Amino acid sequence: MLAFVSIDPVKWESGELAILDQRQLPQKEEWIVAEEWEQVAEAIRSMAVRGAPLIGIAAAYGLALAHFKGRDMVIAKAGLAATRPTAVNLFHALDRVFAAEDPLAEAHALLQEEADANDRIAANGASLLSENATVMTICNTGGLATVGVGTALGVIRKAHALGKLKEAVLLETRPRQQGMKLSAWELQRDGIPFRVIADGAAAWFMKTHRADMAIAGADRIARNGDTANKIGTYGLALLARAHDVRFVVAAPTSTVDPRIESGREIPIEEREPAELTHVGSEQIAPRDCPVWNPAFDVTPAALIDAIVTDAGIHSPPFDFGVLARSHS
Numbered sequence: 001m002l003a004f005v006s007i008d009p010v011k012w013e014s015g016e017l018a019i020l021d022q023r024q025l026p027q028k029e030e031w032i033v034a035e036e037w038e039q040v041a042e043a044i045r046s047m048a049v050r051g052a053p054l055i056g057i058a059a060a061y062g063l064a065l066a067h068f069k070g071r072d073m074v075i076a077k078a079g080l081a082a083t084r085p086t087a088v089n090l091f092h093a094l095d096r097v098f099a100a101e102d103p104l105a106e107a108h109a110l111l112q113e114e115a116d117a118n119d120r121i122a123a124n125g126a127s128l129l130s131e132n133a134t135v136m137t138i139c140n141t142g143g144l145a146t147v148g149v150g151t152a153l154g155v156i157r158k159a160h161a162l163g164k165l166k167e168a169v170l171l172e173t174r175p176r177q178q179g180m181k182l183s184a185w186e187l188q189r190d191g192i193p194f195r196v197i198a199d200g201a202a203a204w205f206m207k208t209h210r211a212d213m214a215i216a217g218a219d220r221i222a223r224n225g226d227t228a229n230k231i232g233t234y235g236l237a238l239l240a241r242a243h244d245v246r247f248v249v250a251a252p253t254s255t256v257d258p259r260i261e262s263g264r265e266i267p268i269e270e271r272e273p274a275e276l277t278h279v280g281s282e283q284i285a286p287r288d289c290p291v292w293n294p295a296f297d298v299t300p301a302a303l304i305d306a307i308v309t310d311a312g313i314h315s316p317p318f319d320f321g322v323l324a325r326s327h328s
Contacts, residue, residue: 007143007186009049010058012104015068017061021048022144026185037066037076044083044090047176051145052219052255053114056089060097060107067103085267086228086296088220088257115148117252117310125155125215125250125308129164133212136202136240138171139230140182141217141250151250152215153183155308160192168194169211171202173230175275175293199232206243214240216299218251218307225301225318226263227251231294237303249299250308256320263298271295 009020017040019032032048034040040062043049049058059080066076077094084090093110100106129135135156139145142153149157159165168187173179180196187194197205205211214236220228227233227249240247260266273291277283285291307314314320 006148009054009144010061012061012064012107015065017058017065019043019049019058020144022050022182023048025144026181034062034065036069037062037071037080040065041080041083044080050178051140052087052089052217053118053146053151053252054144055084055087056093056254057107057111057114057147059083059090060093060110063094063097064103064107073098073103084269086219086269087255089252089254092254111147114146114252114254117254118146118148118150118154120310121151121250121252121308122149122154122158124310124313125152125248126158126162126164128246128248128306128308128313129155129159129213131164132166133159133164134166134169134210135159136169136171136205136211136214136236136245137183138179138214138216138233138236139173140178140186142183142186144182144186145178145217146252150186151217151252152248153186155215155248155250156187157190157192160190165192168192169205170194170196171199171232171236172196173232174199178230199235202236203239203243206239206245211240211243211245213246213248215248215250218249218255219296220260220266221249221251221256221307221320222260222262222266222301223256223258223319223321224262225304225307225314225316225320226266227299227301227304227307228263228266228268228296229299231297234297234299234303237299241303246305247299247303248306248308249304253309253311256309258321263300266296266298268297269295
C-alpha cells in the first residue's frame with residue numbers, strides 16, 4: 001500500500017453526503033453537507049467536487065442518497081447526469097447504482113474499486129520511469145480528483161516512493177488553477193518535491209530543462225485512444241512531441257468509453273466567462289469582453305505514447321474496444 005496523506009473528499013455519514021468544497025482550497029477546508037441529491041448535483045455542477053473519477057463517485061452517492069430518502073430514482077439519475085457532459089465516469093457510475101438492488105452498497109463498492117484501480121495505475125505508470133526523473137503534469141489528478149492516490153498524480157507519488165522522482169513540474173492550469181491550488185496542496189502535504197510553472201512556460205521549460213515525461217489524466221477516452229482532458233492537455237502533448245518528451249495518459253478503465261470511435265464524438269463542456277474575466281469576485285477584463293472558455297480539449301491518440309490504466313500499459317495503436325470486451 002502506497003503511503004501518502006489520505007484525502008476523503010466525499011464521505012457518506014448517516015444518510016448524508018459530506019463533500020469537501022474544493023473551490024475553497026488551499027486557503028481553507030470547508031465541507032458541504034448534502035441531504036438531498038439536488039445538493040450533490042449542484043456540488044458537481046459548481047465544481048465544489050471535480051475530477052472525472054470523483055464526479056462518478058459523488059454522483060453514485062447522490063443517486064444512493066435519492067434512494068435512501070425515497071426520492072424518484074429516474075428523476076435523480078437524469079438530474080445528476082446533466083451536471084457535467086464530458087466525464088464518462090459519471091454515466092458509468094449512475095448506470096451501475098441505478099441497476100443495483102442496494103444502491104448504497106453499490107456506491108461503496110464503486111469507491112473501493114476506484115481506490116484499488118488507482119493503486120494499480122500508480123504502479124504501472126511508475127514502471128515507465130527511470131531514476132532521477134522530472135515529470136510534468138497538468139490539472140489535478142490526485143486524491144481530490146479521484147479516490148486514493150490518484151491517477152497521473154498517483155504515478156508521481158509512486159515514483160517518489162520508489163526513489164525515482166527528482167521533481168514534479170505542475171502546470172498552473174488556467175483558468176481555475178487546479179495545478180497550482182490543488183496538486184501543489186497535495187504534494188506539499190506529502191513532502192514530494194515539486195515546482196509550479198505558468199501554462200505558457202511549459203515549452204520553455206522543456207527547451208531549457210530536462211523533462212523525462214509529461215503525464216495527464218483523462219475525462220473520457222475514445223475507442224481509438226483519443227483522450228479528452230483539462231483544457232491545455234492537447235497543447236502539452238504537442239509540446240512534448242516537439243521536444244521529444246514522452247507523453248502519457250493515466251486513467252482507470254472506467255474512463256474508457258468504448259461506445260465512441262474517436263474524440264470527435266466527445267462532448268466538450270464550455271463554462272461561464274467569469275472564470276476568465278474575474279479573479280474571485282473582482283473583474284479584471286474589460287466590461288463585456290468576449291470570451292470562449294472550453295473546459296476540456298481532445299488529445300489525438302497519435303500524440304500519446306502510452307495510456308496507463310489499472311488493466312496495464314497500453315501502447316499505440318490503441319484499441320479500447322478490446323479492453324472493454326475483456327472486462328465485460
